[in-house]
Amino acid sequence: MHPAIQLANDVRKALRQRSHIAIADFYELIGQPVPGAPPRFVVRMAGKAFFHVVDSRTGKVRGFRRNHNEACALARQLEQKE
Structure with a gap:
């Protein structure tokens, strides 16, 4: 550099x-x-029956679920990995 x-x-x-x-x-x-720092992964509604787990830094969808609770669990799981 x-x-x-x-x-x-x-x-x-x-x-x-x-x-x-x-x-x-x-x-x-x-x-x-x-x-504190805001969460990196957020759950957003995508249509009537889907919830996207979105990376707030990049705006990219990292996963999706049909159930809100499952989408939140996925977001927590991704948050712990990163």
Whole structure:
């Protein structure tokens, strides 16, 4: 990787870390817990009888089920693998 690109990536990483620290400080000031990361895999209804398990980072469907509970179980299973 080109040194200029690596330097820019390092700067962005440091800024993200400082942003997370600042957000945690603000939540501490108001006495609220810092919200956790959103789930990676979400269940969405697809038609009348199907539920898709979608990767929220890429938007791609990773699986589908006919039952909502089974789709949620699949999403939890995929979340544990990743």
